[in-house]
Every structure is written in C-alpha cells, then in structure tokens.
Amino acid sequence: MSENLQDSDGKTVAVIGGGVAGLSAAAALAEAGYHVQLLERRGYLGGRASSYLHPGVNEVIDNCQHALIGAYTNLLEFYRRIGVAEKIHWTTDYTMIEPGGRRSALGASRLPAPLHGLPKLLRCGAFSFADKVSLVRAFTAILRGKGNDPRESLGDWLRRHKQSKGAMERFWRLVIASALNSDIDEIGVNYASMVIRGLFMESADAGALGMSTVPLSELYAEAPGFLAARGGEVLLNATVEGLAWDAAERTWSLRIRGADEATRADFVVLALPFEGLQKFLPALPEVEGKGTLAAQIERHVHWPLSSVHLWFDREVTDLEHAVLLDRELHWMYNQSKLQRRPGNYIELVQSASRAFAELPREQAIAQAVEEVKEFFPEARGAKVVKAALVKEVRATFGVPPGIDAARPGSNSPWPNLFLAGDWIQTGWPSTMESAARSGHLAAEAVSAEAGEARRFLVPDLMPRGLMRFTR
Numbered sequence: 291m292s293e294n295l296q297d298s299d300g301k302t303v304a305v306i307g308g309g310v311a312g313l314s315a316a317a318a319l320a321e322a323g324y325h326v327q328l329l330e331r332r333g334y335l336g337g338r339a340s341s342y343l344h345p346g347v348n349e350v351i352d353n354c355q356h357a358l359i360g361a362y363t364n365l366l367e368f369y370r371r372i373g374v375a376e377k378i379h380w381t382t383d384y385t386m387i388e389p390g391g392r393r394s395a396l397g398a399s400r401l402p403a404p405l406h407g408l409p410k411l412l413r414c415g416a417f418s419f420a421d422k423v424s425l426v427r428a429f430t431a432i433l434r435g436k437g438n439d440p441r442e443s444l445g446d447w448l449r450r451h452k453q454s455k456g457a458m459e460r461f462w463r464l465v466i467a468s469a470l471n472s473d474i475d476e477i478g479v480n481y482a483s484m485v486i487r488g489l490f491m492e493s494a495d496a497g498a499l500g501m502s503t504v505p506l507s508e509l510y511a512e513a514p515g516f517l518a519a520r521g522g523e524v525l526l527n528a529t530v531e532g533l534a535w536d537a538a539e540r541t542w543s544l545r546i547r548g549a550d551e552a553t554r555a556d557f558v559v560l561a562l563p564f565e566g567l568q569k570f571l572p573a574l575p576e577v578e579g580k581g582t583l584a585a586q587i588e589r590h591v592h593w594p595l596s597s598v599h600l601w602f603d604r605e606v607t608d609l610e611h612a613v614l615l616d617r618e619l620h621w622m623y624n625q626s627k628l629q630r631r632p633g634n635y636i637e638l639v640q641s642a643s644r645a646f647a648e649l650p651r652e653q654a655i656a657q658a659v660e661e662v663k664e665f666f667p668e669a670r671g672a673k674v675v676k677a678a679l680v681k682e683v684r685a686t687f688g689v690p691p692g693i694d695a696a697r698p699g700s701n702s703p704w705p706n707l708f709l710a711g712d713w714i715q716t717g718w719p720s721t722m723e724s725a726a727r728s729g730h731l732a733a734e735a736v737s738a739e740a741g742e743a744r745r746f747l748v749p750d751l752m753p754r755g756l757m758r759f760t761r
Contacts, residue, residue: 291741300325301740304544304555306530306570309337310722311710312561313366313513314729316522318746319736321371327553328523329546331516333531334507335514338563338685339722341505347599347676350505354595354682355639356622360498360709361488362723363748364730365525374510378500379610386416386460386613387622389664390661393612401534402755404433404535407497412530414741417617419570421456433760438482441691444482460615465489468620468641471593471686478691481719501628502610531575533558542706554691556737559732560702561694564590564687579703589696594647595639595685595721598658599678601632606662614638617661618646627709638662638727651679685718687713700728700735708732 291424305316308330315329320579334340336420339356358365358378369375384398398406412422428451431437438449446461447516458474466482467474469489489497514524525546530543533554546552561565568587598619607628612622621639625631627742638658640646645653655677663669682700697715700708710732711725719725730746737744 293454302327302554302557302737303736304320304329304542304553304733305559305561306333306368306544307559307561307566307710308335308510308524308526309563309711310339310365310558310562310725311337311729311732312508314364314367314726315561315710315732315745316658316729317368317371317513317516318730318733319329319515319522320522322519322733322744322746324522324557324736325519326447326517327555328513328517328522328524329528329530330524330526330580333526334422334523335510335526336507337414337725338682339506339725341507344599344678344680346394347601347678349599349601349635349676349678350507351598351599351678351680352502352506352637353680354597354685355501355621355637355724356506357498357621357623358500359488361492361496361751362500362501362721362726364726365723367725368729369509372510372516374509374512375502377509379503380500381610382494382498384499384613385609385611386615386760387665388615389617389661391665392621393669394414398497402492403753403757404429404491404755404756407667412641413475416460418454418456420454421460424452424454424457427451427463428457429486429490432483432686437479437486439707440478440694442478442479443475443691444477445473447479447482463642464620466563467615470689471557471595471641471691473642474686476688476690478689478693481689484718491753492530492751492757494756496751497707500612504630505629527585530570530573531705533575535575535707537705539706540706549727556706557736558707559708559710559729559730561732563684563711564713565592565684567709573708574704577703579612583698583703586696586698589693591688592684593686594644594681594683595641595644596643596647596654596682597640597680598655599658599679600638600655601637601660601675602636602669602672603675604668604672605634606672612665614661614665617664618643619658619661621717622662622665628662634672647681647683654679678745689719700731706739708735 300617529547534543623637716724716727733746
C-alpha cells in the first residue's frame, strides 16, 4: 500500500505504533471501511503487552503478565473484533497465600452487588477483625462518593480513613497499589476508587479476572489478517522518521526508514507511549500547541514491572494464580495450567517497586525462588530447571494527584493527526483498557474529522444488583 495508499476507495489512515492502542484504533477503523496501514518499528505487535522468544531459556514468554478484568469493555471489544475473545480464561476467585502456605480467598457470592464480595471478605483468614472493619469502612466511604478528589493521594486518604496496618499492607499496598503499579502516596485516590468500584462493587462480572491462555503476542496474530481482509496492512520493522503536512492536498506524507518513496495518508494516528511521542516530536512540524504538548509529556514518569519465570522439575502448586502476601513477589500465574505449557512453569510478578527492578539477575531470581518455597511447600524439594528475569522499566505511567492536567485528548495541535496511548485522557489509569479506549477515541476523532462522527468507544458495564440505584 506504500505510494498508492490513497488509490483505494475511501479515506486512508496511517497508524503509527503497534501496541494495544494502535491495534484497537486500526481494527476499529478498518471495520468501519477506512483503509488502514499500521506501522510498527519493532518486529512484533503488542508493545509492552507482548511476548517473545527468550534466548536464555528458549521459551516464548510474556514481557510481564497482563491480566484484565471484566470491566475492560473496550479491550474486550478489540479482542472480539479480531476474533480472540475466547482465548481469555475467566475466574471470580482470588486465592491469597501467606508465607508458610496458608490460603484464604476473596471472590464473588450470590449476594447482589455491592454485597457479593462481603461473605468471603468476612471469612478471609488473611485479614484480622480490625482489618475487615477498616476495609468495610473505606469501601462504604467510596460507595458514598468519597475518594474522588483528584488532588488527594491514596495514602493521605487511607490515613484519614484510619486503615489498619494489615489492611494497608495486605490490601491497599498489595492488591490496589500493585494493580496501579505505584506507591500509595503516588496514586491519585480517584484512580484507586475507580479500581475498587470495578473490582469489588459494580458487579461480579466487572470484577472477574481474565488471563490469556496463549502467549500475549498470539492474541494479536489475527490482527494482520483482519486488516488485510479489509484492504489494510501491517508493516513491521517500519520506523517513521518524519511527517510532512500538505495543506493543499490535506494529506500527510510519511517518511519511512529504508523506503524509496514516502507514504501518503488522509489521517495519522500516533499511538505511542508518552516517551515515544516525546522522541517523535522533533519529526513533527512546528505549530502552535506543540510546546504545550511537550510540557504535558514532561510531567509523566514511568514505573517498572519485573517478572521472574521459573521452570521446576515437578509441580509446585495446583493453583492457576494467586496473590502472594508479605513478600517482594505479589502475583503468581501458573502458565503450565493457564497456557497449557509443558513443564512446570510459573510466572511471578513484582510490581510497584523500583528497588526489586534494580537487583542483579541472579539475586532477583534467587530471592524469587526462596519466596516461592515459603508460599508453596511442594517447591522446597523441587529443582529449578531454568529461570528467566524480565524487567519492563517503562511498564506503566504514574497516576499521582493532578496528573489529569497532563493527559492530552485525542486531538493534537496538527490537522488530521490524532493521539492514542494509555497515557492520554481516557479517564483510566495505565492499563490495557486505557490503551484500547484511547484507540477507540482516536478512531472517533478520525471519523468526526471525516464528517461521519462514528461511535467506537464501548460504554462501561452497567452496575448490577443494588448498585443500579447508585447512578
């Protein structure tokens, strides 16, 4: 589709960036009849939510486990669109494990929302009576509309609401802060409240946990065929080095490294993480508003995620996944069960800690192995066959109080050029849902500029049970 991109019927769109944001924008626009060219500088799709063949262990591994919840309506629409929704395994049960191996559970009951999670919370052995009272008090405050001030940190809000030490350490710092991949004092309480409502209040379906049954990049394997069937294409290893706007023709000219000729398109979607857009800004024309966008980008910071992948010579747990308490590791995913992988392969995720991400490889793996033995007694007599450490130093962007002012919308300072990426103004924290929403918002902006004003954004799930009366 290179030089003759515009020869096809209908409007043409170049989407730069093959992560979830770019893929969701491209798929939505292609389904709507636009001719889409998706350009990705790397040799694979998925961005930070991808998998690759790790040379050290000769296994395809995810760059970090990316779980989803039922409230991720736009991500699920993208999966449905390209035909991979059935590759997600769902559960409403969460197993919490203490050092020593004691298990307790959180999850849904048959009670109406928001009471559906209350029976298991009250029986959960991981929390003391004081912890449970603290959590119910905080949940009630959120239910009443408190905890929505974007200027207040989660840490300050929790201290004001007198959360117990156990509630702080085993719930807020683990379940919520790690879900947002940041420290409680660097999270806007409004985003934490959103997570609480989605995971524990709106409905059991909204809080269901979804995990891919295939390596992450396999989720996107259908995308190139989906686009090709609709007159589009995916170009991998395609680095866009510059963009030029032709005001007379009202088209963009894209200069791609190694290409003999420029590619032209009616619209461009820049689906890049904030640091990617920051690097790309010099390649864009000077216009009013470019400096404002640059200043917004400057306010964003990264938080890392680390994952340790271990293969044992025997099964060390019968669980598919678990929440790990009181140690550096936070989450366990049993990929031998979830992805039906050979061997006895578990993935361990450590979030919201720059200290762990800075550990040398051997030290990080050794610490992970020792902690696994604390949680799973079966591992104490098992041998580690092979191990891998993955550090995603730019895993997520932070959501501190006031960050919304630094999140631009889909429209950019340039004509017919739109922004996507989990960090733009979606109303969501740094998640795959935010990325998918940004792609759909960019697609809506393209269609509006084309004079069609199509709707692509999928609404939130409707609250159920008693929560229907809170809106």
